[in-house]
Amino acid sequence: MKEKEFLSHINENTGLIWKLLHLYFQEEDAKRDMFQEVVLQCWAGRNNFRGDAKVSTWIYKVALFTILASQRKNAKHQHAPLAEADEKHLVTEGEARADQSEALYRCIQRLKDVDKTIITMHLDGFSNPEIAEFLGVSINNLNVKLHRVKESLKKQLTNE
Template identity: 45%
Template sequence: MNEELFLSKVKEHEGIINKILYLYVDTQEDKKDMYQEIVLQAWKSMSRFRGDSKFSTWLYRVGLNTVMTFNRKESRLQKQPLEDTFDIEQPSSEMSDRSLKLMQAVRLLNDIDKSIITLHLEDYNNDEIAEMIGITKNNVAVRIHRVKEELKRKLQANG
């Protein structure tokens, strides 16, 4: 794949990258840096994209792995109380208060559960989620159920 085609595919699916950044990266400066790092890592590993999955699935996996590696190395992922989580820029000014609270609660989940529920909310099916995350379809279903219960508890506890 040539550079122009690659960049157009990344642009077409940049919403996936932005969701990852929103959930895993706190500052706007780090988001810009991490966006570039994800694109760079995707370009470097493009030769390993066999086309067995959709480009968006592959890009999500590259993006998620890049961010998680960054967070592990830098120990930047900190858990904060729900009400203190959002000094960072919101993904959309059109987000309802309820959606905002849900996203705040999702940010407090562990990395795998955060990824799974985000993909589920984006209407990916369990097979696709399993492929992206690297776990079984049954494990995805169990985790989705548990995460929904945990989110309900968090949202009810915080009004």
């Protein structure tokens, strides 16, 4: 893949990468640094892309991989875990008035990293075998995890 073509693909998919970064990082600096890291990892691995999937799918997977295997400045979750959200009723009145899509986004942000990855890939149209293969878990394991996350999210959103 030539540089011009590569830049064009990244430009087309900036929104996609940014959407993922927004789920895992809160601070703007962290998001910007990780965006650059994703671009560098895509650039380094551009020859691994064989064209058997869409470019956006390849970039999506590289971005998720880079985010999850990256070095964090803070060990604690950037967003409060869902269990805490349940306890503290973090879906506040203000949030309840907000649009459902924003509420869903916030609920996903509060999930643990692996749960967040599973539900995001699922909602973005990846099949269960694809997600299981990407993560390195069994399909049964993935099905149970996905079921639990979806139930939890639905409960959160219905409570609003």
